Amino acid sequence: MSANERLHIGIMGAGAIGGYVGGRLAAKGAVEVTLIGRRTLADAIAENGLTLRDFDHEDRVDASKVRIEEDPHLLSSCDVVFCCVKAGATAKVAKTLANVLQPTTVIVSLQNGVRNHEILREALPGNPVLPAVVGFNVIIRDGAVFQRALSGPLIIETRPEGQDRALVNALRAAGIDAEEVRPIAPEQWTKLVSNLNNAVGALSGSSTRDMILSRQYRRVIALLLDEALDVLDRAGVHAAKFRGVPLRIMSLIMKLPTPIVRLVVRAQLRVDPEARVSMWTDLERRRPTEVDFLNGEIVSLAEKHAMNAPANQRIVELVHNAERAGAGSPRMNAEMLLRRLKDAS
Template sequence: MTDGRPRIGVIGAGAVGCYVGGRLAAGAVADVTLVGRQWLADAVVDHGMTLRELDHDDFVAAKDIRFGVDMQALSSCDVVLCCVKSGDTANTAAQLAGILRPGAIVVSLQNGLRNGDTLRVHLPQNPVVDAIVDFNVIMRDHAVFQRTTSGPLTVETKSEPQHQVWVDALRAAGLEVVEVDAIEAEQWTKLLVNLNNAINALAGVPTREMILCRPYRSVVAMLLDEGLDVLEEAGVRTAKFRGVPLRVMSFILKLPTPIVRLVIAAQLRMDPEARTSMAQDLERRRLTEVDFLNGEIVSLAESNSRDAPLNRRIVELIHEAERAGEGSPNLDAKALLQRIRPQQAPAVTDG
């Protein structure tokens, strides 16, 4: 603790990590250290950090936050928020094992299901907490981190007093935090919702535009239905998403656009420029997390001797785009339907 404040670090400080770390620094509720890429560290030194909310901006001066590229900077932290891509978790955890002090808490703010378990394998002396980021952040030039959707941080409940300190800090920083006793069902729900990330990446359009296009929604609903079928056959339980059962969500996605527009307005605040993290990864020519999202559905299906052909095809299309290295292929809805179901592409019109 520093001056009574927890020392909170962020490893893999990108869009989400910088936003959450920036909120903690802006509220002066924690002593914050960010560790990420050199170009981003340079941008923060040059410009400070702008945290763009849905209705206002906050600013963190460079002097009020530490941003480095060496994990050693996290050695004195009480809590470390892990925000690296899922494919980097094992390597990151192995390095942190020689840096973090025993007892330092590690919180996984990552997509996918298995990051917490991977962290526990490599960090046996550190309590690991699973959490879910239920909002979207995009990174703009000059160290601007723009939150583009509403939603909470969902955190696995822990009874030990040291855990409440960092949860309280997040709340004091203005972040909504929901604590749940059993997070696995919530993680599966977030994964199913995130199946749309790949569609957004392949379409190359803002998330809101995608959701308000009925043909795109039909593809998202197909992936969701297939995922739910796979989970039900495997006996995996899911939670509601913002109070809505996922089967009901799939039904809503298939409704005419004017109805969907009303539902979105009631359930979710969304910036018109919002894009998923996978779309941002393709645009930056980085490997995506598709294997840890749609690929997880494929793997679960295979473990039960069945197939998930739609999600499997989406994984293939994303990998094709990664190898091409040209950003999004900008597939319109008709082209996308033809790619995933060439013999059975339904004629879905907008409206």
């Protein structure tokens, strides 16, 4: 890719993240964008176009500017494809991409967890695969309204010789705060650790904001966090700071009184009051969650290093129980969760 070419960017899995990133790129119009997604989203876009809602402004993108299809073969002429499906679907989608893409197509995994890029590399050994960490959150509202619910950058592990400059420029031109980093593993682990609370949000049904501002929920999250940090230390895994704050300090902050936490959060994050973790949405929609790629990853790492991670293991079991029950979020309150996790520890 040269810096002057008009890139063709594909989105594999136009859900919350894929729809937002693809929509932002399409809105700018400087690159060609093809989204591969479900019929329901395509119909919603055809009817009302696509809306990108940010904290202080909203952009509407006309349906004529958004190419959204179901057939992944339309990605065959892409220079770059963003893999935006849930982690449980990566292996299946990787096989599809292996049959469809040119060997020169760059694949960027925008997924949470630390393994998706490896799954993609295994299935597409000839293609450059770049891991990325999405530091912001997006929720879908009313069909094709993509609302950014948490601020943050999009961090990509680009290649060292500047081959990905055009891609980074395209993202920045589209208003996405793209950052380059090498290696990305410390950022991926930090994102994973910061997502350990997803299981708490899924099991409780509480909004992210309510969880952060409840001392009892913070005690549950701190239990999972401290256990994970001990495992990372023992395994020699280096995790980056979270928004400039070392993870051990984050754990200390979790244990402070709520008025102080409120001040810290106000300085660090913009959180939509209604935002809920996507694992909660998965339970509510009776879809498999990513818990094995988040808390489950801590359990696996602990096992590899002759340790236990009982609280994370217990919460993985609770989420799997809820998946199997198929009745949505079990709405367990903080006291109930704390008791269950402490009993396991």
